Amino acid sequence: MLTFLAVLLGAIASMGGFIFGYESGQISGFLAMADFLARFGENGQFSAARQGTIVGLLCIGTLVGCLASGWICDRLGRKWTISSAAFFYIIGVVIEVSSEKQWVQFAMGRFTAGMGIGALSTSVPMYQSESVPKNIRGATVASYQLMITLGIWTAYMINWHTEAAFGNSAQWRIPNALSMLWALILGGSILFMPESPRFAYRMGRVEEARNTLARLNGVDPYSKLIDDEVKEIDDKLKADNAQGVAPWYEIFTGPSMLYRTLLGMILQAGQQLTGANFFFYYGTTVFKSTGIENSYITSIILGSVNVGATIGGLWIVKNCGRRKALMAGAAWMFMCFMIYAFVGSFVLDANNPMATPTAGKVLIVFTCLFIVAFATTWGPLVWAVVGEMYPSRYRAPAMAVATASNWLFNFLISFFTTFITNAIHYFYGLVFGGCCLALFFIVYFFMMETKDRSLEEIDTMYTSGVNPRKSAGWKPSVLPADVKVAENKETVPARLMAHDERAFPENPNSKPAMAQNPTQAV
Template sequence: MPSKEKVTFIACFMGLVASIGGFMFGYVSGQISGYFGMDDYARRFGDANGNFSAVRQGTITGLLPAGCLVGALISGKLADTVGRRLAISISALWASIGIVIEISSEAAWYQFAIGRLVTGFSIGSLSVVVPMYQSESSPAIIRGILVSTYQLFITLGIWTSYVVDWGTADKPNSASWRIPNGIGFAWSLILGVGILFLPESPRYAYTRGRTEEARRTIARMGGIDENDPIVNNQINQIRVKLEEELAQGKASWIEIFTGPRMFYRTVLGIVLQAGQQLQGANFFFYYGTTIFQATGLKDSYVTQIILGSVNVACTFAGLWVVHKVGRRKALMAGAAWTFVCFIIYTFVGQFALDPVNPQNTPQAGSALIVFSALAIAAFATTWGPIVWIAVAELYPTRYRAPCMALATASNWLWNFLISFFTRFITDKIHYWYGLVFAGCCLVLVFVVFFFLMETKDRSLEEIDTMYLLHVNPIHSAKWDGSKVPEDSAPSSSHGQEQVLKQEPQSQPTV
């Protein structure tokens, strides 16, 4: 009877250490909103009256995701050149440079903004390479959960930044914002050094001719013997895919659109990552203070902690969802759920809330809080963690790095646009802004239904074959690769089919 992969300590440890990159993302993203309420920060970087114009506040907030966009675009080349593990280390340690620029700022707000831009290069690179490393190294049975820990750590980072801001906000000097900034050095050092004690991605190691290293890593991560049929099957699949890619020659950027079924997958990845932002969770974080003021809650730091706590708690639930439910059903349910929340939120805020004195309409305010929290819960259990998994699984090794870089860049682009323009838009149209996100959520339901494969518990090579064979996404959960007719496979995957047929029947498909 063939042996089975196990849930091993080393695989879980790898997922958790790499996910510190997500913690850095969340911590840096979340801390800035608290700074604007600190007296010393306002005196140094605000106008003569200690206020922030929409342009200044938007620039300080938005230059982080702008830097992340650049970092995401260059990360693919870095990961393919020095390896996934070393790319994570370099990217993590780079964040220290941006932190130094921010902490050393005295009165020039643009210096602080530039520091966030530099830090963004690191965070953007990590947002590509960490899920890539996790997806390539994880056993198939727990790949969804391990990649989901990246989003879990993002929420933990956001929550931690809120608590630290709350703890230092009352300090009368620059310690109020310099202490939260300085703590960021710890996360950078832990990840930059810690990742070097973990093995390289087996798929990257194999592409560099380190076959035995790849075999050992697969066996170690799965808790099985190096000669186990499961290991042999995975090495065989990686070898066949690599031979196909070598036969095609060196990949160029244009091939991520012209390669076999690559236009479909590249565009889908871009849309899914953009959808994670357009699903609207960041809108509630940016506009949350106003929402909670509707019930008389004045402390904006308490507001942030409440929203952050909902985000963290529901992301834990998201780990169960991705393991039990899969990708398609969860994403469609999450988008539909958020659509309903935004519809109710918009019309309650526009027609039931007293815009001059919201304390006069406490029931409307309570409804806004409830549906804001429900929308965040929908995001945290579905679109937050699952998009990182779905995109990491979409592409073959030949195109994975540049495709993930481009897809993640679209996430950062929309992150920047929302963070920079939210205040301008809400000042003009107020709660009607929610209909924009509601419409996007409705579209995302149909995008997932018609275009995304169900990839739960499948190997990355098997997922690639599904796309090459034009498996209908609607029926993809029931697809059985062992029953594929010989003449139905495209030429780019024909070699793999032939090799798999030569394997003993006792070797299962992972």
């Protein structure tokens, strides 16, 4: 059953996405504000290098924070890492707000804030995927992307109002300082939530894990549902412990881990290589062809489409398969880019867009269609898929490396887009269109269908070599009684993977299945 605690836990943790979205969304508005230009620009404008550095250093910071967060998550725990990262982010905001004339100080503030955001981008999806019931896990983890879009939209709205209301540094300092409020809300409220039950179990806190699972599922701690889930976790943990302490490089050498680590990195990088930022970059030019000159209005229109589509995307995550949705989204975005690139290059008058209103309208339509495709598929789904791909033994470092690839390409695109578009203009869309086409086939040939499966079932699918193209119909019962997992010395009983929470009614009178503490993994 859907419980209030599960929804609340997912919502509070997703504030990490809101913080990132807000920090990312506000900078485009700052760069156009008169006071910000006067303080940090060069003769009233920004060079491509200075603008790219100010924007891109956030992504470098997130890359560093992301790589460090895996180790921190395994030491402090998931919720304490989230709280610490939120409060660390505030340090970066203080550096930004206190900047007077030195653009380097503001840029380094974004770098510092980025380290906190990077840690959140790993720890939040990890915490959500390990905690909430599997029937809402995809939608809950995908809500991280929804909160990113809400954060971007909120920043657009606040920038629009402060730019019009003030003529001094309050234009950018007020929206900038508000970032601290969102971090305080997350950093404080997450401490009232339970720790990830899977992390607690690995630390030997068996009763805490059992009680948390029961509260999140809305059943008795000793019901059949919880007994079987604890049994799954315990058997996986014993198999992990039998292999000894996992060095970091085992995310590449462990059972089926090279496959999963590279796939996770490609999917996270692919979220950037779909080219969503390209559309936001050229959005102002396109909308000018219909007479909309105010860049803040343009941003709000695009941001509103993004938010509305992402809300619809949560339904897709909950009700449609991961593979079908990602492939459909990639094909849809490929089509949009082909039309966008060729119409923009051969039909639109770039010097005088008002002279080609039909071309402008076509570009606007396909801009919005692209945003809908991204926001309903690759935006939310990548966080869900990567969050459930790895076994608990390797989850923290593998997710950190995968998410780091997202931030690396985020930086590369944000820094070099200005240079590239100045050189090839709308043909830049062909690059992203090609990436979307490649991602379609990567998902088709290599990614498992993981909808409505427990994390332990998903691990078994990868280690037992299930064909991704047939993974949607895979059932644990097709395995022999004991499956010898490829490259793994441990034997995993197939019956443990047959758990389906819909098959087990609440049974408060059941006896506890696990009376002893598990062997602790360090």
